[in-house]
Amino acid sequence: xxxxxxxxxxxxxxxxxxxxxxxxxxxxxxxxxxxxxxxxxxxxxxxxxxxxxxxxxxxxxxxxxxxxxxxxxxxxxxxxxxxxxxxxxxxxxxxxxxxxxxxxxxxxxxxxxxxxxxxxxxxxxxxxxxxxxxxxxxxxxxxxxxxxxxxxxxxxxxxxxxxxxxxxxxxxxxxxxxxxxxxxxxxxxxxxxxxxxxxxxxxxxxxxxxxxxxxxxxxxxxxxxxxxxxxxxxxxxxxxxxxxxxxxxx
Amino acid sequence: xxxxxxxxxxxxxxxxxxxxxxxxxxxxxxxxxxxxxxxxxxxxxxxxxxxxxxxxxxxxxxxxxxxxxxxxxxxxxxxxxxxxxxxxxxxxxxxxxxxxxxxxxxxxxxxxxxxxxxxxxxxxxxxxxxxxxxxxxxxxxxxxxxxxxxxxxxxxxxxxxxxxxxxxxxxxxxxxxxxxxxxxxxxxxxxxxxxxxxxxxxxxxxxxxxxxxxxxxxxxxxxxxxxxxxxxxxxxxxxxxxxxxxxxxxxxxxxxxxxxxxxxxxxxxxxxxxxxxxxxxxxxxxxxxxxxxxxxxxxxxxxxxxxxxxxxxxxxxxxxxxxxxxxxxxxxxxxxxxxxxxxxxxxxxxxxxxxxxxxxxxxxxxxxxxxxxxxxxxxxxxxxxxxxxxxxxxxxxxxxxxxxxxxxxxxxxxxxxxxxxxxxxxxxxxxxxxxxxxxxxxxxxxxxxxxxxxxxxxxxxxxxxxxxxxxxxxxxxxxxxxxxxxxxxxxxxxxxxxxxxxxxxxxxxxxxxxxxxxxxxxxxxxxxxxxxxxxxxxxxxxxxxxxxxxxxxxxxxxxxxxxxxxxxxxxxxxxxxxxxxxxxxxxxxxxxxxxxxxxxxxxxxxxxxxxxxxxxxxxxxxxxxxxxxxxxxxxxxx
Numbered sequence: 001x002x003x004x005x006x007x008x009x010x011x012x013x014x015x016x017x018x019x020x021x022x023x024x025x026x027x028x029x030x031x032x033x034x035x036x037x038x039x040x041x042x043x044x045x046x047x048x049x050x051x052x053x054x055x056x057x058x059x060x061x062x063x064x065x066x067x068x069x070x071x072x073x074x075x076x077x078x079x080x081x082x083x084x085x086x087x088x089x090x091x092x093x094x095x096x097x098x099x100x101x102x103x104x105x106x107x108x109x110x111x112x113x114x115x116x117x118x119x120x121x122x123x124x125x126x127x128x129x130x131x132x133x134x135x136x137x138x139x140x141x142x143x144x145x146x147x148x149x150x151x152x153x154x155x156x157x158x159x160x161x162x163x164x165x166x167x168x169x170x171x172x173x174x175x176x177x178x179x180x181x182x183x184x185x186x187x188x189x190x191x192x193x194x195x196x197x198x199x200x201x202x203x204x205x206x207x208x209x210x211x212x213x214x215x216x217x218x219x220x221x222x223x224x225x226x227x228x229x230x231x232x233x234x235x236x237x238x239x240x241x242x243x244x245x246x247x248x249x250x
Numbered sequence: 251x252x253x254x255x256x257x258x259x260x261x262x263x264x265x266x267x268x269x270x271x272x273x274x275x276x277x278x279x280x281x282x283x284x285x286x287x288x289x290x291x292x293x294x295x296x297x298x299x300x301x302x303x304x305x306x307x308x309x310x311x312x313x314x315x316x317x318x319x320x321x322x323x324x325x326x327x328x329x330x331x332x333x334x335x336x337x338x339x340x341x342x343x344x345x346x347x348x349x350x351x352x353x354x355x356x357x358x359x360x361x362x363x364x365x366x367x368x369x370x371x372x373x374x375x376x377x378x379x380x381x382x383x384x385x386x387x388x389x390x391x392x393x394x395x396x397x398x399x400x401x402x403x404x405x406x407x408x409x410x411x412x413x414x415x416x417x418x419x420x421x422x423x424x425x426x427x428x429x430x431x432x433x434x435x436x437x438x439x440x441x442x443x444x445x446x447x448x449x450x451x452x453x454x455x456x457x458x459x460x461x462x463x464x465x466x467x468x469x470x471x472x473x474x475x476x477x478x479x480x481x482x483x484x485x486x487x488x489x490x491x492x493x494x495x496x497x498x499x500x501x502x503x504x505x506x507x508x509x510x511x512x513x514x515x516x517x518x519x520x521x522x523x524x525x526x527x528x529x530x531x532x533x534x535x536x537x538x539x540x541x542x543x544x545x546x547x548x549x550x551x552x553x554x555x556x557x558x559x560x561x562x563x564x565x566x567x568x569x570x571x572x573x574x575x576x577x578x579x580x581x582x583x584x585x586x587x588x589x590x591x592x593x594x595x596x597x598x599x600x601x602x603x604x605x606x607x608x609x610x611x612x613x614x615x616x617x618x619x620x621x622x623x624x625x626x627x628x629x630x631x632x633x634x635x636x637x638x639x640x641x642x643x644x645x646x647x648x649x650x651x652x653x654x655x656x657x658x659x660x661x662x663x664x665x666x667x668x669x670x671x672x673x674x675x676x677x678x679x680x681x682x683x684x685x686x687x688x689x690x691x692x693x694x695x696x697x698x699x700x701x702x703x704x705x706x707x708x709x710x711x712x713x714x715x716x717x718x719x720x721x722x723x724x725x726x727x728x729x730x731x732x733x734x735x736x737x738x739x740x741x742x743x744x745x746x747x748x749x750x751x752x753x754x755x756x757x758x759x760x761x762x763x764x765x766x767x768x769x770x771x772x773x774x775x776x777x778x779x780x781x782x783x784x785x786x787x788x789x790x791x792x793x794x795x796x797x798x799x800x801x802x803x804x805x806x807x808x809x810x811x812x813x814x815x816x817x818x819x820x821x822x823x824x825x826x827x828x829x830x831x832x833x834x835x836x837x838x839x840x841x842x843x844x845x846x847x848x849x850x851x852x853x854x855x856x857x858x859x860x861x862x863x864x865x866x867x868x869x870x871x872x873x874x875x876x877x878x879x880x881x882x883x884x885x886x887x888x
Contacts (some may be wrong), residue, residue, distance in 0.1 A: 011799075012799065012800075028523075028526055029636075029637070030523050030524060031524065031526050031527075032528075032634075034528065035526045035527065035528050036526075037528060038528055038750070039526050042750065044794075045748045045792060045794055045803065046748070048794065049794065050794050050795050051794060051802070051803060053800055053802055055316060056490060057315060057320055057322070057324060057489040057491050058320075058324065058489040058490075059323045059490060059528060059529045059531075060325050060490070060531055062321075062324050062325050062411065062414055063315075063322070063489060064317075064319070064320060064324075064820045065315065065316065065319040065320050072608070075881070081633065083633070085630075085633055085635070087634065087636065089636050095373075098366040098561055102279070109462055110800060111460075111799070111800045112434050114800065116316075116669050117316060118316070118317075118437065120317070121317055121318075121425075121437070122562070123265075124421075124425045125425045125426075125428045125429045126429065128336075128425055129380070129422035129423060129425050129426040130379065130380055130381045130422070131679055132376070132379040132380055132423075133304045134297075134300070134301040134304055134423070134699045134703065135372070135376075135699075135700075135765070137375040137376045137378065137379035137380075138375065138379065139337065139375055140334070140374045140375045140377075140378040140379075140392055140815065141391050141392060142389030143378060144389065144391055145386055146390055147387065147388050147390065150383055150384070150386045150390075151383075153381075153383040154408060154409060154415075156329055157408075157415060157418065158411065158414075159442055160318055160414075161317065173471060184381060184383065184453050185381055185770050188381050190379055190380070190381045208421065213692075216616070241691060
């Protein structure tokens with residue numbers, strides 16, 4: 001099939017950037033979206049032009065590297081699907097496809113479709129862990145975990161850290177991402193000793209990094225390729241308030 | 251040169267504990283003065299960096315991805331083995347050790363493998379304490395499942411995303427150390443050279459992938475945890491960025507490369523469907539529990555699967571291996587699929603696929619039961635292929651999945667270059683000629699959490715008086731100069747073909763001649779073809795842009811240049827090993843009924859290759875494998 005691509009091109013962080021239009025004449029419907037981008041890049045190399053830079057790695061929907069906004073939607077039109085798992089059969093012959101980077105204050109563009117998501121790293125470093133040194137763990141079955149809670153913790157832990165929630169949110173909020181990590185540990189007994197410091201520290205860094213607040217539009221859940229529930233944001237709020245109160249009491 | 255594996259003396263079950271009791275230590279005050287570099291942040295790298303940081307060493311960790319969490323360990327599906335014996339089904343450390351040695355077709359070291367089985371139990375404890383959400387029973391206790399090639403249930407899992415959850419656990423431990431400032435993390439940085447000074451590893455040269463800046467980093471020890479090199483085949487189940495550059499540069503600076511030709515080809519992957527294809531996707535091995543593998547009895551049969559009557563189908567695994575049927579080990583299932591396709595009986599548009607059919611299972615158990623067992627896999631298949639496996643048989647074909655070979659290391663996980671270590675998939679040590687399912691995650695975490703933190707002290711205790719390693723020495727000047735020259739050379743070729751063009755070409759040679767079945771003629775041709783690819787690459791590759799910016803084409807070119815050289819070595823290794831074992835099948839060496847024929851008298855050794863120079867082939871060194879505890883037998887699945 002034939003496609004017209006409108007792709008965001010930006011040389012580097014300080015460049016203003018803009019759209020370029022490209023024609024692709026022979027796109028295989030079985031190809032994935034990123035394979036279509038490979039074909040475009042091969043074409044650009046052959047025409048002595050600079051290929052489009054984009055983040056990608058596993059191409060199995062699990063590493064969280066790929067990060068495009070396709071026709072206005074993070075990871076494109078398909079529900080619960082990362083860009084790398086989106087296939088060209090979901091587009092039609094002659095269609096114009098617009099491809100942009102994830103856009104948010106806290107995700108500056110580095111080049112073309114590649115953004116800097118290190119703000120996510122700094123949030124995780126602020127408290128996204130349980131402080132257990134190597135070798136100091138008790139026997140695994142000494143910590144029984146209710147099966148339902150374990151399943152819920154897994155649902156939260158399934159976040160791939162891609163940032164689609166932030167890109168989808170009109171406020172550029174990271175509360176789904178942070179809520180998912182806080183929830184995973186809040187649901188497990190192992191996470192309880194540090195739950196107050198964890199949520200306070202992570203939220204503090206989230207605010208410092210310039211992410212916006214949540215106004216309950218639910219766009220994050222709708223666009224999340226792993227369909228992480230907004231219930232994680234509610235739990236984040238609950239954990240935060242409870243932590244604030246108990247810290248004040250102390 | 252004699253290769254000393256440094257296996258401790260004493261009975262097999264006591265080697266590791268004796269070693270730990272006598273190994274030299276570095277006291278806490280001295281640890282602060284010791285710098286360690288860790289390359290790679292997958293299971294092996296992240297767990298090592300976190301654990302070494304906790305001990306008090308000054309650690310610098312590097313990954314080429316934008317986050318440590320994106321390393322390819324994240325994609326492992328099935329599970330992680332541990333000899334906990336929670337099922338009361340007769341499992342033990344010895345049994346896990348034995349299964350691993352046998353599964354590896356007797357080409358791994360007893361001492362290393364026994365240690366791996368011993369520490370497997372600690373891994374589960376550690377991960378649970380970190381908050382890894384393993385599958386549980388209603389009692390709240392941990393659940394297990396069974397995996398191929400063994401008779402016990404010892405695999406711990408987190409749905410189909412065990413690798414993701416274990417990596418996020420290691421990543422969280424790493425993040426904690428970053429906050430404590432014991433680990434400094436460099437993302438989007440790729441190691442492009444190792445620095446050797448007076449025979450010791452003293453640092454690395456890395457390239458900042460965003461700015462193109464070439465940086466020097468000095469340390470008392472360098473740990474390579476950079477994963478496998480399956481992308482030498484271009485198409486594999488590896489992530490796009492997986493590469494051999496770090497270990498290849500180490501090899502060229504003196505580290506021996508062990509058993510490079512040992513590659514695991516996984517039988518159940520989604521087949522290749524076009525020239526544009528960039529990678530292959532694995533479908534869990536568990537599908538073979540209920541799916542039946544078949545092709546048509548007649549060549550070139552272009553009918554739809556539904557139109558081929560039962561009596562005209564060849565369920566070739568059930569026919570050839572009546573006692574194991576569709577559940578034969580990975581290497582055997584893969585080769586049988588290749589034979590059917592080579593015979594002109596492959597299916598699909600390309601003829602390079604076989605059917606994996608669930609019709610009988612659906613008839614027997616109902617659609618709901620099959621959906622409960624494999625629902626997410628069927629969904630993933632449909633997402634990628636656009637076909638519904640409930641109504642039409644899946645098409646599958648084998649794909650490169652894991653590399654058992656890697657840098658040669660001794661019991662300490664140190665290469666033959668003092669101060670340079672290799673952990674996880676990038677070393678050769680634990681899986682012999684074939685890896686068992688759910689053992690890769692086990693090895694990565696064992697090395698990083700529980701082995702290296704002990705063994706590295708043995709070497710570093712000799713470095714406490716060395717003082718800070720300086721990065722302005724002639725060795726660093728030389729290494730940086732090499733890197734700059736290589737990049738300049740690549741950028742100045744300004745040829746006519748893209749990097750991918752050469753990578754594809756290399757991959758095709760490797761797959762056709764050093765893939766599932768190999769023979770002397772093909773391998774000899776492959777070596778010549780790869781030499782030609784190398785010459786062409788270095789005279790006609792085209793890399794747009796500049797070296798001082800984010801330039802993915804340059805990144806790929808640096809990696810492919812190394813893949814080309816590695817490919818040649820893999821062919822040489824495969825050519826010299828005149829036997830069939832595990833994933834290495836030489837068609838000249840098979841039993842009359844087509845099974846792998848090992849030659850223990852001549853080849854029960856690790857082939858460790860020493861780099862000589864640009865135009866001189868590597869020299870082979872042998873580490874004889876000594877089997878004190880297990881008896882070597884021929885595998886049979888008939």
